[in-house]
Amino acid sequence: VNASHPFFLELTTLIASRLEGRESPESAARLDELLIEHHEARELYLELADLDASLAWEVRPRYADLFELTQQTSTSAAPLVDPAISSSLHVPVLSIASRTMTVLFKPVTWSILAVGLAFFIYIAVISSGIRRDKFHNESNGIDSFVATISNSTGVKWSDKTAVRIANLSVKVGEPLKIDSGTIELELEGGAKLVVEGPAECTIDAENRATLHSGKLVAKVPKQAVGFTLDTPMATIVDLGTEFDVKVAASQQTDVRVLKGRVDLLSPTAGKNQLLTTLEAGETARLALSSDSGEPVLEKNRIAINNNLNVKTEKPSDLTLRLNSLVLWLDAGSIDLDDPAQVRKSGNKAYVMEWRDRSQRLSKPLNLTQVSNDRQPLLVRRAIKGQSAVQFSRDRLTCLTCADGTLMRAESPRTVFVIGRAQGQPDTLIGGSLLAFQRVASSDQRLFDANHISLFANSDSSLKSMVHPFLGVFRAEGHDLLPQIQVNGSPWIALDAPILRANIVSLVGGEAGEGYTSNPSGYEYAYRLSVNGRDTNPYTLQGVTFLPETANKDDFQLSGAGRFAFGQPNWGDGAADADLESMLSSFAFVESEKATLTLKHLTAGVRYQVDLLICSTPNYRTAVFTFNGLQPNSFTQLPGTAYCLREIVTASSSGEIVVGLSGKGNPVLASAFVVSPAPKEVAPQAVVPDARRAETVVGACGLDTVDRSQSWDGDIAELLVYDEVLSSEAIQSISNYLAHKYELVAMPGTGSRGLTPPAGLKAKQNSDP
């Protein structure tokens, strides 16, 4: 099959997802269709499938010697197999690792380094020039693809033979010359380059490129920090950032940092001499002096404007100042030099008072702590260069405002929190942004009657939180956390009455098969081993709901029934406990369809329906109907974790059905219908009596009873609004926070991603 075959790209993609076991029903159907109709498609499929089969079955023994050989002859660049062996093998590499790598190591503490030695060295090897030279020169075969062209617009290539357009792969050193248009390159290392023609560049290694002339924008996610761009006059080493570079015909080089920092090195002046470090908003120009012919550096601060398709407009914090803003804590506003706010001890700064910036109430809700022992630490550059207040579980730190009147009685709230859990090494979850809430016994809410409490510790509590709100909580460039994201920003709104159905089905699963709620398979990777290796077909389906939030007569669960057999074993380890307990109330049944039906809808009311699906590749169909019709935007579920949301306004009375149908591999799903109280019950998230409300951040009072539940980590910013904000307001606040903390938005969530719980009356806000 020729690569220029019209179906080639589509076909190879479809085949790959089939072989990888992650195809969606649509892509499966499409592939079947192509395979049935086209002889060539079958041929390609058989070739690729057989390639997989040979690799998996035959090659191992047949070429084992080949692989052993590689490892022996090229120790410095050999693939790592056994971390123990390889770490000893590769230690010398450290000393010759390039400057790039030194940068990478800098923030890593030695204890972490020791544990992660093999891992880091591996990166060092592939990212430094050693591998490139050695392997690029040696092999003339098919190696060395280091980037993919992910997008191109209006491109005119200077050299037609330059790029293998067929699979859009770019080889090491392959000249990429464009006369006009833009191409977007994704390097294997994770960096993304947008090159604007006319330009000439090459990709030199998986995390290194050269711009000979022209303009490019580099977006460097966390995992690609250390990305290096060479230009004729400078070497730019990224320190986690976004920057653009222009190389003129005269070789004059302009560098502009849009976010983060870069180091600018001079390749000509000795060996990689550090010229300067550029911060966000700074530019540097390197040009040859007309007098001496020596390169001259000129550094400036500029107003970054929107250019080269880079979104950089900074939303104003005025967007935050809505009338309903009752509390605004911003660690960045704490004045280090004010002895009323900060107590300095050695080189540490402890927060005595965290002032409320909201200026909305007659009396600001300034939070204080007089006891030295319990003052939290102020950490600068804690989260994306922004300050944060660090609460410690061990020290039971907290800040309080004893007589603040935070909220009007009977008022719901919308809350935004930016924070980070302690104990996540920077190298791993550097940007993980988690918002936490108290998990009360009855339901989950951020507030109890008189407190704001920030709770929760680890990923396990995150799990229980993500469900009710389908919140956000994803680290930048990192997929250890659930990839459930609402426009890149944490969002918690208080609960409206929620009807929740957790639908669990284990249909025909295999022992040892994992449940995955995110593609990395890490966070929720529960192993299912039923009766050990027993692979007898079994069928379990369960449905449960939170009955206390609604009138039972108004909804109905189908697919409930009997236990097929005992409590499943969700794997080992403590982290499994809460899913297990969640499941313990389930009734398992044999059924192909599990749904939650909300009956007796009230005409004219908006209903929000969320369906969160965590699954290994499966072939189930998400069910969602409103009076028997399927709303158009409620997409069918693909193979892995997915989160669907639909908001409908009931045009008439009727019913909503949400759930799953079809048999398939294991699936764990939660369906929620957030609705108004069917019988005009007041919203549950109310403060019954706000006359003596106390505001607490950290671990005070009751929290000392169970330290494991108290907040341990950084809080950079906390905003509380005394109402349910409109989706537009939530959107603009999210944008502000996302920009400030460099949260990454997941494409496709669109503007409908953030929506307050329906049913609570959303008010339109305007700036004062």
Place this chain on the structure above:
Amino acid sequence: MRLLAAYQGRIYGFVFTLVHNRSETEELLQQISIVLWHKFDTFRPEGDFVRWACGVAYFEILHHLRSKNREVRAISESLLQKLRDHRLEHGDLLEQRRDALGFCLERLGAQDRTLVEQYYFCGNVTASDVSQKIGRSVEAIYKSLQRVRLALHQCIEDRLAREDQS
């Protein structure tokens, strides 16, 4: 069953192309081996072993797919037949490709080779296993895998074309 041992790779390939799941394929292969063992006296020594074995395997596969009852995605039987026929017809060509694969694997870059090794040579590993091992995102692993696959495929094509010329 020396024959079976010799041709197990081909039968694996046959099953895999129809089932396209490594662990299922391995399980099926065990079952099929047992069935082949029981039925071996129906095989004529002068016959084509692979063809015979694949015929037996085909029914096991059908049985397996039906019992799994994955009606939503199960490749329809006519497609299965087409794939089976195509495969049996071009078995030798695939065998040539397998020979060329060795050549191409040697030409893979070190990093790509590591990936192949991690993904294919360590049992039924998933991309997320590999991702955790080498600290790259799962999407990156999938992308790289696809790229390596296509690169190997292309290399095999080139190699075979060259062999035809010489």
